[in-house]
Amino acid sequence: MTIGDIQDLETKLASCSDLLALKAIKDEYFGATGIITQQLRNLKTLNLDERRLAGPAVQQAKLTVEKLLVEAEHDIKIKSQSKQLAKEAAVLSTRVPKVGHIHPLSLTIEQMNNFFIKLGYSVYDGPEIETDEFNFQRLNVPKDHPARDMQDTIYIDAPNILLRTHASSIEARALAGLKPPFRVVCPGKVYRNExxxxxxxxxxxxYQGVVVQEKVSLSELFGTLELLFKHMYGEKVVMRFRSKYYPEVEPGVGPDMRCFNCEGKGCTVCKHVGWIEMAGAGIIHQDILKMAGIDTNKYMGFAFGLGLDRWVMAKFNITDIRTLLGGDVVYPYFEHEKVL
Ligand SMILES: [Zn+2]
Known part of the structure; x- marks a missing residue:
């Protein structure tokens, strides 16, 4: 074989991309009628002297071709493995699971907790399975009180064991269990037969808040809620306080926020009234403090309760409350929404 023949072989191998084509090339040299096979066969027909003369060149050609074929096979295998890996990587990349983020409700609770902790509040918890006493009676809602009709209760064991219908039950626990003065906030799940x-x-x-100290005022309550609304919804928030009835407070107030969607003009979010009812609040009824064994000559208190789901829906523009309990991660997590 000449140098030219070897170069031809190298060119052929360079453009050979699969093992089947390589086999064909191999056969051209080492098959039954292959070039090297024939040259080796020819050697046998030569006498000893001629064989000594021609032999080394044929052996050298055989070794060179073998080496080129082995190298070519190695290259083809490497290329094919890389291709396969790239293909698998492409498949893998489409299967990367969606990375979740903190639930909007948990985020809101944390933001509110952090806000209130800065104002000197502690976070207080209570049981979800409650007694009638702590869910109703200690909040000025005796048996047969009409306010019970407003809350369709889920009973575990009627008439005394139930799933708490509001976080005010945690307030009742705090009043009974803590020594005044104190300030607590109580986030928690509540249940109604809806x-x-x-x-x-x-x-x-x-989300319930309770303050018991020597003196409280409505202006302190309004100021606290206004600070909270601005902390959660921004400086532009416009609020109003309306007189409302709640059995556990006297007087009672309902803080409303001007609709974030229509700025008070009226839309479907605010049911065309321009305002969104965000909470219930007031000065804690003296009877409630007395039931908890608190000296009403020395202490008074205010309380507020927020429907957290509504807050979260307003903040994240969620229009269906059921999505808050689903596992869908569609609601985007913005950098600026990190816990403050
Ligand atoms: Zn509106």
Whole structure:
């Protein structure tokens, strides 16, 4: 074989991309009628002297061709493995699971907790399975009180063991268990016998705040809520306080926020009134403090309760309460929404 023949072989191998084509090339040299096979066969027909003369060149050609074929096979295998890996990587990349993020409700609770902790509050918890006493009676809602009709209760063991209908039950626990003065906030799940739809669910979330100290005022309550609303929704928030009835407070107030969606003009979010009812609040009824064994000559208090789901829906533009209990991660997590 000449140098030219070897170069031809190298060119052929360079453009050979699979093992089948390589086999064909191999056969051209080492098959039954292959070039090297024939040259080796020819050697046998030569006499000893001729064989000594021609032999080394044929052996050298054989070794060179073998080496080139082995190298070519190695290259083809490496290329094919890389291709396969790239293909698998492409498949893998489409299967990367969605990375979750903190639930909007948990995020809101943490933001509110952090806000209140800075104002000197502690976070207080209570049981979800409650007694009638702590869910109703200690909050000025005796048996047969009409306010019970407003809350369709889920009973575990009627008439005394139930799933708490509001986080005010945690307030009742705090009043009974803590020594005044104190300030606590109580986030938690609450339950009512509601058929789930876009705006109601049988499990939702309340955020209750309770302050008991020697002196409290409505202006302190309003100031606290206004600070909270601005912290959560920004400086532009416009609020109003309306007189409302709640059995556990006297006087009672309902803080409303001007609709974030229409700025008070009226839209479907605010049911065309321009305002969104965000909470219930007031000065804690003296009877409630007395039931908890608190000296009403020395102490007074205020309380507020927020429907947390509504807050979260307003903040994240969520229009169906049921999505808050689903596993969908569609709601984007913005950098600026990190816990403050
Ligand atoms: Zn509106």
């Amino acid at each position: 058929k789930p739809n876009k705006s109601n669910h049988f499990v939702f979330h309340h």
